Amino acid sequence: xxxxxFFLLLLAAAALAVSSCSFSTANMSSFKTSKDADGKQxxxxxxxxxxxxxxxxxxxxxxxxxxxxxxxxxSDGPGTKKGEALPGSEVKVDLPGSGTAKYSLPIPTxxxxxxxxxVAEMLNETGEKKDxxxxxxxxxxxxxxxxxxxKDDKPAGKDDKDKDKDDDDN
Numbered sequence: 237x238x239x240x241x242f243f244l245l246l247l248a249a250a251a252l253a254v255s256s257c258s259f260s261t262a263n264m265s266s267f268k269t270s271k272d273a274d275g276k277q278x279x280x281x282x283x284x285x286x287x288x289x290x291x292x293x294x295x296x297x298x299x300x301x302x303x304x305x306x307x308x309x310x311s312d313g314p315g316t317k318k319g320e321a322l323p324g325s326e327v328k329v330d331l332p333g334s335g336t337a338k339y340s341l342p343i344p345t346x347x348x349x350x351x352x353x354x355v356a357e358m359l360n361e362t363g364e365k366k367d368x369x370x371x372x373x374x375x376x377x378x379x380x381x382x383x384x385x386x387k388d389d390k391p392a393g394k395d396d397k398d399k400d401k402d403d404d405d406n
Contacts, residue, residue, distance in 0.1 A: 262297040262334075264358045267369035273340060280371065284347040284378030290339040290371065292356040294331055301366075302359045303329045303337035310351040310372075321355075349377040 268291055271277040275291045282288055292303050305328075306321035316322060329337035337356070351374055358367040 262301065262358070262360070262366060263295055264292055264303075264356060264367040264369050265295040266293045267291070267356050267371060269354055269371045269373055273338065279373075281374045281376070282343055283376045284343050285345045286343055288339075288341045288343060288354060288373060290354050290356065292329075292337040292339070292358070292369065294334050294337065294358060297331065297333045297335075299333060300361050301331050301333070302363075303331065304357045304359060305329070305337070305339040306355055307341055307373075308353050308355060310353060313348075313350070322352075343375060343378075345378040347375055347377065350375055 268275055268278055269280060270289045270291070271279045271282075271286070273289050275289065288307070290305060292305065294301055294303065304326065307325040308319055308321055309316045310318060312318050325341055327339055327341075329339070331337060339354070339356070341354075351372065353370050353372055355370045356368060357365050360366050
């Protein structure tokens with residue numbers, strides 16, 4: 237009987253010790269890119285001038301996490317390296333625990349076509365990376381902006397002395 241009581245006491249102490257330890261199972265349960273901020277229109281193809289939206293859902297986070305998101309090219313190019321964040325694309329979102337980190341990146345109208353990756357990294361309070369996910373996207377170049385013209389449809393800056401009597405210096 238004494239051994240049984242000692243065994244139960246030892247088992248209770250072990251259970252108490254295990255329950256006081258914190259084993260975080262925090263993770264990024266999903267990561268999607270879309271055409272809208274709410275993530276209702278999943279998308280992986282965008283045109284220059286549009287906005288890339290992404291939502292990273294963090295689950296089971298017992299405390300503060302930071303989600304770092306950025307766009308990276310899939311190949312080296314002028315001024316860019318494969319796998320490195322494009323300048324101006326990195327955003328950090330702090331969450332008090334589980335929740336959704338939202339990302340939006342307007343694509344410049346002059347952006348060249350190519351394949352890219354949107355990356356999301358979940359960092360704990362000490363900055364240690366705990367999880368990451370990525371989504372492949374394709375960006376299609378935008379149309380060139382139209383040339384500014386005058387009322388008489390001549391490109392801006394051209395002399396129009398033969399059409400009017402104003403004081404042109406061109």
